Amino acid sequence: MSYSWTFGDNASSTTANPTHTYDQAGVYTARLSVSDGVNTTVSQPLTITVGSPPTATILSPQDGGTFRAGDVISFSGDGTDPDDGTLPASAFTWNIDFLHEGHVHPGTPIVGVKSGTFTIPTSGHDFSGFTRYRIALTVTDANGLTATKAVTINPEKVDLTFDTVPSGRTLYLDGIARTTPFVYDTLIGFNHTIEARNQSSGDTSYSFASWSDGGAQQHGIVAPATAQSYTATYTTSSAAPIGFVQVRSSTPQTAQSTVATAFAQAQTAGNLNAVAIGWFDSTGNITSVSDSAGNTYQVGAPTFRGNGFSQAVYYAKNIAGRRRTRSRSSSTRPFPMSTSASSSTAAWTAPARWT
Numbered sequence: 355m356s357y358s359w360t361f362g363d364n365a366s367s368t369t370a371n372p373t374h375t376y377d378q379a380g381v382y383t384a385r386l387s388v389s390d391g392v393n394t395t396v397s398q399p400l401t402i403t404v405g406s407p408p409t410a411t412i413l414s415p416q417d418g419g420t421f422r423a424g425d426v427i428s429f430s431g432d433g434t435d436p437d438d439g440t441l442p443a444s445a446f447t448w449n450i451d452f453l454h455e456g457h458v459h460p461g462t463p464i465v466g467v468k469s470g471t472f473t474i475p476t477s478g479h480d481f482s483g484f485t486r487y488r489i490a491l492t493v494t495d496a497n498g499l500t501a502t503k504a505v506t507i508n509p510e511k512v513d514l515t516f517d518t519v520p521s522g523r524t525l526y527l528d529g530i531a532r533t534t535p536f537v538y539d540t541l542i543g544f545n546h547t548i549e550a551r552n553q554s555s556g557d558t559s560y561s562f563a564s565w566s567d568g569g570a571q572q573h574g575i576v577a578p579a580t581a582q583s584y585t586a587t588y589t590t591s592s593a594a595p596i597g598f599v600q601v602r603s604s605t606p607q608t609a610q611s612t613v614a615t616a617f618a619q620a621q622t623a624g625n626l627n628a629v630a631i632g633w634f635d636s637t638g639n640i641t642s643v644s645d646s647a648g649n650t651y652q653v654g655a656p657t658f659r660g661n662g663f664s665q666a667v668y669y670a671k672n673i674a675g676r677r678r679t680r681s682r683s684s685s686t687r688p689f690p691m692s693t694s695a696s697s698s699t700a701a702w703t704a705p706a707r708w709t
């Protein structure tokens with residue numbers, strides 16, 4: 355069995371239990387490999403600190419201190435070393451990290467100063483949940499030995515309650531949809547955007563009416579120092595039901611290019627109009643059906659051919675809501691015709707050969 359030590363300062367040994375003296379203070383890594391001539395095993399690295407490490411002290415902020423959005427936090431510290439005495443500013447490195455639940459958003463290290471300031475943001479990454487800042491000072495002595503001290507400061511938070519009237523609707527907080535009611539914890543003084551978008555559910559439409567704080571449909575808020583509620587009130591409306599189906603008929607007895615029939619009742623926007631058309635011709639086709647409100651009719655049931663007659667059904671859905679007149683055309687004696695629609699008039703035009 356053979357032994358091979360390296361001590362990290364270019365020195366080595368082949369004895370099993372060597373003694374080694376380091377000439378210079380510093381941090382070294384020692385390793386041992388053991389061999390039986392066939393297989394070699396290398397030990398875990400062993401860190402050896404030679405000399406006296408420095409001491410770091412954070413003078414401010416106080417560990418456990420608190421902050422609000424926009425606060426300017428001053429930090430300062432000292433570093434001393436048994437060998438070097440008071441350490442210069444060049445020996446200082448500060449790390450100001452934002453901690454969120456179990457993970458870290460590291461800040462850019464600040465190097466070469468014994469003190470400084472940083473400002474708590476008023477927007478951006480929010481402080482909801484378990485958040486805080488960790489301020490760590492690392493000092494390094496002339497031999498490269500280090501010491502680190504850290505303090506944590508905590509946010510002063512407030513609960514904001516959001517709701518809608520009626521409740522159970524969706525609000526947007528900083529652009530993220532949330533179902534009401536909900537409570538949001540945030541940093542006092544932090545800026546947020548709240549929005550009560552118009553929305554619908556099933557046949558019910560919800561139109562924004564007002565916010566309890568008098569703000570616009572979308573507006574910014576600054577988290578106050580005490581708990582606050584924000585409620586958006588909506589005006590609700592239900593889609594109109596499909597209109598009443600009515601019947602009326604026109605029976606021109608001479609050839610005409612257009613036949614018009616008035617619907618019996620006023621119509622409601624959104625209704626469905628259906629028109630049944632018959633004519634004494636087993637080959638002609640209806641070319642178009644329209645009404646005076648500008649609604650365009652589509653074929654509902656294809657033209658049916660009988661012995662000397664035809665008939666077809668047309669419809670227009672989601673109609674505009676006002677009275678209108680209707681007509682149709684044919685060159686033969688029209689079939690007694692009936693219309694089913696919620697109220698208006700429609701017109702239909704015969705093929706060219708009819709006229």
Ligand SMILES: [Ca+2]
Pocket residue numbers: 405406407408435436437438495496497499
């Ligand atoms: Ca030292």
